[in-house]
Amino acid sequence: MGKSQKKTGKGRLDKYYKLAKEQGYRARSAFKLIQLNKKYSFLESARCCIDLCAAPGGWLQVASKYMPVNSVIVGVDLVPIKPIPRVVTFASDITTPQCRNLIRGELKDWKADVVLHDGAPNVGTAWIQDAYGQSELVLMSLKLAVEFLAKGGTFVTKVFRSADYNNLIWVFNQLFGKVEATKPPSSRNVSAEIFVVCREFLAPKYIDPKFLDPKHVFKDLSSSVPDGQSGPVVNVQANVFHPEKNRRKREGYADGDYTLFKLVSASDFIKGPDPIAVLGTYNKIAFSTEEEKEWLSLDITTEDVKANCDDLKVLGKGDFKTLIKWRIALREELGLDVKTKDTEEITETVEVVEEQNEEEQIQAELERLNTENAAKAKRDKRRANEKRTRTIQRMQLQMTAPLDIGLEQQDASLGFGQDDIFDLQDTEGVRRRGRLSNQVGFDYTSEEDSDAGSRSEDDFEEEDLDSDEERERRAEELEAEMDGLYDAYQQRLRERDAKFKVKEARKKNAEREEWGGVKGDEDDRDESDSGSEGAYDKLKREDDSSSSSSDESDDDDVASKRKRSIAIEDSSRNSKRARLLTKLDEPKASGSQASKVWFSQDVFAGMNDDLEGIEDDEEAISDVEMDNVDDTHEDEQDGSEDDEDDFEVVPMEEDDAELWDVENENEDEIKQEKIRRLGLVTPEAVTLAQQLVNREKTKTQLINDGFNRYSLNSKDDLPSWFLDDEAKHYKSNIPITKEAVAALRAKQRALDARPIKKIAEAKARKKFKAAQRLEKAMKKAEGVNATSDMSEREKAQQIEKLMNKGMSGAKKRKEVKVVVAKGAHKGIKGRPKGVKGRYTMVDSRMKKEMRAKKRIEKVNKKRKRS
Numbered sequence: 001m002g003k004s005q006k007k008t009g010k011g012r013l014d015k016y017y018k019l020a021k022e023q024g025y026r027a028r029s030a031f032k033l034i035q036l037n038k039k040y041s042f043l044e045s046a047r048c049c050i051d052l053c054a055a056p057g058g059w060l061q062v063a064s065k066y067m068p069v070n071s072v073i074v075g076v077d078l079v080p081i082k083p084i085p086r087v088v089t090f091a092s093d094i095t096t097p098q099c100r101n102l103i104r105g106e107l108k109d110w111k112a113d114v115v116l117h118d119g120a121p122n123v124g125t126a127w128i129q130d131a132y133g134q135s136e137l138v139l140m141s142l143k144l145a146v147e148f149l150a151k152g153g154t155f156v157t158k159v160f161r162s163a164d165y166n167n168l169i170w171v172f173n174q175l176f177g178k179v180e181a182t183k184p185p186s187s188r189n190v191s192a193e194i195f196v197v198c199r200e201f202l203a204p205k206y207i208d209p210k211f212l213d214p215k216h217v218f219k220d221l222s223s224s225v226p227d228g229q230s231g232p233v234v235n236v237q238a239n240v241f242h243p244e245k246n247r248r249k250r251e252g253y254a255d256g257d258y259t260l261f262k263l264v265s266a267s268d269f270i271k272g273p274d275p276i277a278v279l280g281t282y283n284k285i286a287f288s289t290e291e292e293k294e295w296l297s298l299d300i301t302t303e304d305v306k307a308n309c310d311d312l313k314v315l316g317k318g319d320f321k322t323l324i325k326w327r328i329a330l331r332e333e334l335g336l337d338v339k340t341k342d343t344e345e346i347t348e349t350v351e352v353v354e355e356q357n358e359e360e361q362i363q364a365e366l367e368r369l370n371t372e373n374a375a376k377a378k379r380d381k382r383r384a385n386e387k388r389t390r391t392i393q394r395m396q397l398q399m400t401a402p403l404d405i406g407l408e409q410q411d412a413s414l415g416f417g418q419d420d421i422f423d424l425q426d427t428e429g430v431r432r433r434g435r436l437s438n439q440v441g442f443d444y445t446s447e448e449d450s451d452a453g454s455r456s457e458d459d460f461e462e463e464d465l466d467s468d469e470e471r472e473r474r475a476e477e478l479e480a481e482m483d484g485l486y487d488a489y490q491q492r493l494r495e496r497d498a499k500f501k502v503k504e505a506r507k508k509n510a511e512r513e514e515w516g517g518v519k520g521d522e523d524d525r526d527e528s529d530s531g532s533e534g535a536y537d538k539l540k541r542e543d544d545s546s547s548s549s550s551d552e553s554d555d556d557d558v559a560s561k562r563k564r565s566i567a568i569e570d571s572s573r574n575s576k577r578a579r580l581l582t583k584l585d586e587p588k589a590s591g592s593q594a595s596k597v598w599f600s601q602d603v604f605a606g607m608n609d610d611l612e613g614i615e616d617d618e619e620a621i622s623d624v625e626m627d628n629v630d631d632t633h634e635d636e637q638d639g640s641e642d643d644e645d646d647f648e649v650v651p652m653e654e655d656d657a658e659l660w661d662v663e664n665e666n667e668d669e670i671k672q673e674k675i676r677r678l679g680l681v682t683p684e685a686v687t688l689a690q691q692l693v694n695r696e697k698t699k700t701q702l703i704n705d706g707f708n709r710y711s712l713n714s715k716d717d718l719p720s721w722f723l724d725d726e727a728k729h730y731k732s733n734i735p736i737t738k739e740a741v742a743a744l745r746a747k748q749r750a751l752d753a754r755p756i757k758k759i760a761e762a763k764a765r766k767k768f769k770a771a772q773r774l775e776k777a778m779k780k781a782e783g784v785n786a787t788s789d790m791s792e793r794e795k796a797q798q799i800e801k802l803m804n805k806g807m808s809g810a811k812k813r814k815e816v817k818v819v820v821a822k823g824a825h826k827g828i829k830g831r832p833k834g835v836k837g838r839y840t841m842v843d844s845r846m847k848k849e850m851r852a853k854k855r856i857e858k859v860n861k862k863r864k865r866s
């Protein structure tokens with residue numbers, strides 16, 4: 001071994017040394033076992049392990065860490081091992097029968113799953129003796145292993161690369177199913193040690209003692225090389241082209257050459273005729289002469305090349321190739337560029353190997369890509385499922401509107417993944433087919449289309465027909481499902497809303513009343529029970545004397561427009577309207593016999609007008625709440641006929657009448673009435689009114705404003721959830737001014753400042769009594785004035801007194817002072833000190849006594865009765 005590979009000194013303190021220190025391992029060799037176990041995983045499943053030559057205990061620590069709890073771990077070494085938890089150790093020579101007996105005594109009938117051997121003869125002797133001693137020690141450890149190993153067990157041993165190596169491997173192969181030699185990364189490259197992992201112990205009933213006898217095992221095997229081929233040459237070439245393979249006939253060291261480490265000069269490698277032999281035979285290529293050192297500084301001599309030259313025994317196929325290429329390049333550089341026959345052959349051989357490698361690589365790459373794609377598709381599918389599940393859960397927890405789910409379901413149920421009508425990738429397919437389904441905006445181009453390119457046109461169309469029908473059906477199903485979900489969602493929202501509950505209660509009351517009603521009114525009941533196209537619309541139609549077939553044709557339009565403004569509280573509002581619009585004098589609308597009888601009482605005479613007023617009020621208020629923006633326009637139009645509202649109004653032109661006729665005449669009247677009663681209630685309306693009054697807005701501008709991108713959109717056949725959502729956001733924002741808001745606030749403040757009814761009544765009562773008193777006083781004064789037996793002065797005094805009394809108001813009640821009977825007032829009799837006028841004494845005792853008194857009186861009464 002050269003000086004640079006010296007095992008002593010600071011060079012030894014590498015990263016594994018430091019890691020061992022950090023992690024508390026007793027020896028850096030612990031990492032060798034960790035790495036071996038990482039590769040072959042024999043410790044995790046082992047229940048019993050014997051570590052031969054275990055001091056100072058690094059491997060034992062690893063075994064203890066990786067093996068299951070309660071495993072049996074036995075360590076043996078020449079030198080004593082410091083105790084390790086869960087490990088039994090003793091000092092003994094593994095080559096002696098005494099050691100065998102100790103192990104037997106420890107294991108009893110147990111068999112070991114793993115036998116480890118990291119032994120090395122104690123150093124100090126020559127290399128040759130070391131190497132042989134090591135091989136002998138390995139064979140001794142194998143002897144113990146075959147005795148104690150269970151069938152299928154694992155034997156891990158350290159061997160040195162020497163002439164005995166192949167013989168050992170041959171023996172291992174006779175006893176184990178799998179034998180692999182490996183050098184863990186933590187084993188230094190300069191070390192000739194290698195680890196052999198023998199698995200699947202065959203546990204033969206009879207083992208020929210020669211297998212375990214060093215004299216037989218380490219006999220010369222060179223005679224077994226086939227005729228016509230020199231063994232070493234074959235192995236040398238094989239070592240280079242297939243270095244990873246274990247060859248049983250590896251020759252090891254030549255006779256008489258007992259050094260484990262062989263150097264060759266770079267010149268021999270570069271200039272010599274047989275580079276393969278060099279690479280297969282030597283351990284290191286050395287750069288010792290001046291010329292060779294110069295080669296080191298050349299560009300072609302990369303760091304890889306230098307590292308490869310450092311230890312040839314650890315190189316792989318690629319590394320050898322690099323060295324051969326480097327050799328060729330260097331030879332050209334040196335003018336030795338005439339390629340020798342040998343070199344060509346080598347190059348060719350290398351190229352063949354490379355080609356094969358490339359094919360294999362491509363194949364492997366393809367396989368890898370396929371696997372990756374499959375995994376990705378699986379992942380995507382799983383994610384989509386998870387997402388859908390999450391959304392459904394969210395919906396169940398009422399965290400989201402089913403609207404979102406609908407959209408997802410829509411895609412998923414059509415089975416087109418993320419395909420969408422707006423998906424640019426599919427526009428090609430859409431164009432090719434020449435048509436695009438307009439059903440609810442779904443994309444009917446699918447995966448099928450994408451791979452349809454290879455099919456005939458007829459096939460394509462036939463399949464399309466089927467799939468279109470199928471899709472149409474699915475889309476309809478989906479739409480129905482979405483409507484159902486949306487209704488359920490609305491229902492939940494309403495149920496959470498306190499106002500809704502009140503409305504529902506009212507509705508129920510109304511229904512209850514109707515159940516006792518006249519039988520002939522069944523139609524009305526049906527109407528009131530019907531959905532959004534319910535009582536309100538029908539009653540309106542009945543009320544409207546001018547309703548005709550032409551009106552009916554407009555009903556759809558009206559209904560769809562109304563949907564926009566009254567979608568959310570449609571049903572509740574309808575029922576309210578139905579109730580409020582019921583005329584008392586119309587049996588048809590009154591709805592029930594009971595109500596007819598009830599309202600026929602005298603006390604309700606003349607109430608019709610008032611009730612109508614209230615109905616209009618409610619109607620107007622609900623309209624103001626619901627139709628803020630729409631009202632704004634209409635308010636202004638309605639106001640044109642109203643002289644009281646002094647702002648200019650845009651009259652409707654004949655031709656435009658249809659466009660503007662969104663509600664029927666009755667509704668207009670109601671709204672006019674509402675404005676008359678309540679004035680303008682939204683800041684938008686006030687702003688517009690002010691602008692019109694101040695001539696800031698002209699008639700033409702107002703008309704133009706009516707035409708915007710929101711005004712003429714068709715709402716036909718659109719689902720209610722969509723319209724509801726649109727109604728929230730898809731509308732023009734009418735500007736409002738500070739002044740308008742201030743005016744409305746002032747109005748509201750004035751309303752708030754008005755007293756409540758009870759106070760107003762009390763005040764009125766007070767006023768009335770005062771007037772009565774005054775009247776009484778005046779009458780008395782007149783009487784006084786009429787008497788003749790009083791002088792004028794006396795009369796005047798008397799009248800003044802009476803008038804003062806009449807004007808002064810009600811008699812003031814004399815105040816009674818409440819005195820609590822505690823402190824200085826406790827237990828006193830008579831008037832308490834410092835209290836003037838009427839007073840009453842109170843204390844808690846008195847309260848209790850009063851109650852007790854009442855109770856006793858009650859009991860006495862009962863007794864008297866009995």
Ligand SMILES: C[S@@+](CC[C@H](N)C(=O)[O-])C[C@H]1O[C@@H](n2cnc3c(N)ncnc32)[C@H](O)[C@@H]1O
Pocket residue numbers: 026027029030052053054055056057058059060076077078079092093094095118119120121122137
């Ligand atoms: C490299 S150390 C083992 C290190 C151990 N695997 C660890 O991780 O701590 C080699 C050990 O083999 C032991 N040894 C050598 N010959 C032996 C023999 N005949 N019997 C028992 N132990 C032996 C030496 O005492 C030495 O402690």
